Amino acid sequence: MNIGQAASASGLTAKMIRYYEQMKLIIPAHRTESSYRTYSDSDVNTLRFVRRARDLGFSVEQMKSLIALWRDRSRASGDVKSIALEHIAELERKAASIHAMIHTLKHLATHCHGDERPDCPIIDGFASATATDDALPPINARFGLNGMKTD
């Protein structure tokens, strides 16, 4: 199986598979004489594992740990659980931040009649102090989504 077929079988793209190989998340694929990458069914299982972890928002670094634990027959399930719980906590922080934005925006939007008149509570809300100032912590104390795939 070449990279394109492995890609559609796993739900990743060929670009992603090469990227993960380069990042040392996955073991370099075997090559044909003409240096085409080849994938076995077992390799595709690994790729599917990666895709599922990625779909759950794990970073490449986190996935490295998860794959190492996956391959380790003597792993402690507590190690896996702690990674998962930490990730859940991070996701919940992100969700809370997004909900705070939605809340403020909806509040502003419901007071905007949204016609041709220039009077606009949304713009006015941005231009003067609103709940936003208090709703979000200081700029440097915040946490980032950092390229996380909520795709």
Add this chain to the structure above:
Amino acid sequence: MNIGQAASASGLTAKMIRYYEQMKLIIPAHRTESSYRTYSDSDVNTLRFVRRARDLGFSVEQMKSLIALWRDRSRASGDVKSIALEHIAELERKAASIHAMIHTLKHLATHCHGDERPDCPIIDGFASATATDDALPPINARFGLNGMKTD
């Protein structure tokens, strides 16, 4: 007022102010003879406007539109509202995606005893088909957070 003072007055950093100037989000600041940037109270108002919009998750491109509308005395409030509503919809998609991740992860985590035994439903869930496969749409149909600051 120089850039450091404008930064603390607005809640941005000096780096961000220079970046926004470079990106043409804000008008280049006046300079002293020794090419220090100087900011008036009015300039700081603009910076505060930018910070609030940023805190609500708007991208630099969206903020360009919002600032243009802010400065346009004859703007239609409907134009502002449509930008805001579109942004709310985007935020809600992101939130739904994150909640789906949390849901799946919590489901897996509650079935993991989390001790020294190697048996781990979380890892097993990644390795074989789970609700994840159905919970998320195909990889190319997804939407991204793309550097958005949920910081």
Add this chain to the structure above:
DNA sequence: TATTGACCTTCCAGTAGGGGGAAGGATTAT
């Protein structure tokens, strides 16, 4: 006055997680 320290300037590099596309070789279908 000299010097220190806290500013400021520009520029370059790097981040995460890839996407896009060029240049060129390989394989496959007609």
Add this chain to the structure above:
DNA sequence: ATAATCCTTCCCCCTACTGGAAGGTCAATA
């Protein structure tokens, strides 16, 4: 035979910044 579709590596692009180097400037102190 030839065209279409793969594959390879390579490098640049994206967002929204942050960090740091090299160097100029300004205010206070010894």
